[in-house]
Amino acid sequence: MSVCAVVLASATVLASSPSAWADFVPGGEGTGSETQVDGGQEGQGLSATAGAVVYDRANNGSGRSAGPVAPATNWTPPACYYAPKYTPTQLQKTLEPVWEAESTGYQWDAEQRDKYVKGHPYKDFNKEKSGRGYWWDSYVTAGREGDPGALDCTKDIFWVDTNDDPPADIPQAITPEVLAQLAYAEIRVPTTEVDLAPENATKVNLPTWAWLDGAKFKPVSVTASVPLLGVEATTTAVPVSVEIDPGTADAETYPASGVCEVENGSIGAPYAKGKADETPPCGVKYLRSSGDGSYQLKATVTWKIHWTGTGVDGEQTLPDGAFGGDQDVVVQEIQAVNR
Structure with missing residues (x-):
């Protein structure tokens, strides 16, 4: 069963509960690059939110002596990943102040406006699809901010419809397997x-x-x-x-x-x-x-x-x-x- 099938099924549930995600903000208050973490006991409580990902640690090891497992090979969980971060309106409120400040240069600003506003390929931040998808952007995995791998997620913000999988050429796009790898890093x-x-x-x-x-x-x-x-x-x-x-x-x-x-x-x-x-x-x-x-x-x-x-x-x-x-x-x- 693909992610798109799961998303399609969950969309029906959400539609029947209009207030279920009324307070849910995909990317918190971030600008699109940092990790936002919310949880008790400095992120080691029973549950915590990091970006779009929620961790349930109710069955995790605990206590002062508990620590992370080290993989027996040179494999490591992903240091960054892509997940839903903005609604069309949120993306507009994020990017327009950057463009108005002209701190990133005229050419870059013009290219961004062309991409997200003028229809190449998106028009008006994709507002015509509001409620039928989200803008995805990168997150850095909690605790991996200084890892060189945290710089691997360089793709521009992209749109994913609620009935589509994320692009196949983005290995860090959130899937059950990526979630499993992120959970690995939280094991104590x-x-x-x-x-x-x-x-x-x-x-x-x-x-x-x-x-x-x-x-x-x-x-x-x-x-x-x-x-x-x-x-x-x-x-x-x-x-x-x-x-x-x-x-x-x-x-x-x-x-x-x-x-x-x-x-x-x-x-x-x-x-x-x-x-x-x-x-x-x-x-x-x-x-x-x-x-x-x-x-x-x-x-x-x-x-x-x-x-x-x-x-x-x-x-x-x-x-x-x-x-x-x-x-x-x-x-x-x-x-x-x-x-």
Whole structure:
């Protein structure tokens, strides 16, 4: 199902509710290049609006220790995108003061008037199509303002009818897939600090059990939508494994790869009395004392990322993400008793 079909269907709903979007301004009060963000807790509330996109973070990770997942490849979500920004009247109020100020030069102003007013190809800001489409312009993704990719959206403001898809030659035009990628950037997961046994200090050559709190490490998701178009996408991150880096070459990990997979909804297993002679399913054995200091054990969780969206069949995948954390581990020598 294409975006245009979704838009056509949503237009019927909007027509039956004339006040539904009476206060909705596609591009806020911006001039067409900056990102407008509105939401609680400095944009990290349950919902926030960035340009034309609304984010629902009700199922996202939270807390002071939560952070963004880093894609396992060099892929990144788009730093800019195109979406509805102006009605015909709003575009007129945006451009005419610029032309009247003559700050952009006579030639540029004349070309713009020719394009948007004099019918080459638009006439009078397309007012004859008021209520049947919007002017689309670029937005910069929140937090990516200094990214070189934020300068990739250089296309002039363009019109899209409510029964049309955006031009196919604009890869950054908002679609469910682009929304899924934007939602990826909003995913937050908890810092990875594993539970260890022994807890405060371990001994040389003693297997140390490691596990993660299953209640804390569970799937999280963010939904990004453009209410004006009736399209949305939900991006979900699911923890699948944790990689243990002991912080020293003088150590062995369990398993030998250092990667502990999720099994039966948990990573590793808590130590319990009577397991002293067992090999931990996830853990580490230090072969040398940390002396007067400690080793920096790092645990990095890999998160599988998938998304679902308006008009898209089944789950679609995005690059895996990773997020880790360091913790101190004190390793002591086993004291021998001389008789």
